[in-house]
Amino acid sequence: MGYHTKEKSVVDFCESKTETLTNWVRQVKSKSLCAKTKRKRDLRIIAILSHSLLRAESELIMKQRERAKRWAQMQADLGLCNKEEEMARQQREKIDNLWKNDLSGLDNFFKELDNVKTVLVN
Template sequence: MGYKSNEKSIVDFCESKTESLSNWVRQVKSKSLDAKTRRNRDLRIIAILSNSLSRAESELISKQRERARRWAQMQADLGLRNKEEEVAKQQQEKIDNFWKNDLSGLDSFFRELDNVKPAPK
């Protein structure tokens, strides 16, 4: 009567596609390195492998960025980022305050140096 879902979800399917692309990139890198180090190199094969590798790597990077963007959006939707962002903001404020205090101390030191007059000879 009802809808029966497969064991693999859409997320698993996307992950497996990205994982298989990653494996493919690794294999092509290996083949490309092997082709470049052979004594009798075939430049056509090296060019084809280099071009394919370049395209696959850019596709993999775009998929990874898209996944990271979706993960960040999901965290924001669920409110998981608020605590992490608050802790990071507090740590950044501590660092900023430390540097402001340190720099203001140096600034006053240099002002005092400007006010020092050389001793008469």
């Protein structure tokens, strides 16, 4: 008859809210770009799209931060140790030690320069 529904696939059903929001942001960016590049621009539409995009992006960032925070908390609760994080920490410590050695060497050099007496030649 005249009624037609779009069947949802399994992928659509399993898609998370964050992924849905990410897709929506991508589509709004595309529409906003099209609206801005038209020869005859409608500033009202551009303003609505820009405002919607701004709010959606801020909500997406908030959701991503919440997800990262929950993931970190879960890892801490389970006592999981991320090998990559451990290697990065060790690398940072190694670099810090190198810098400290170099800086202390420079510090000693400048102290020696302060101790050097200038000899006046007549």
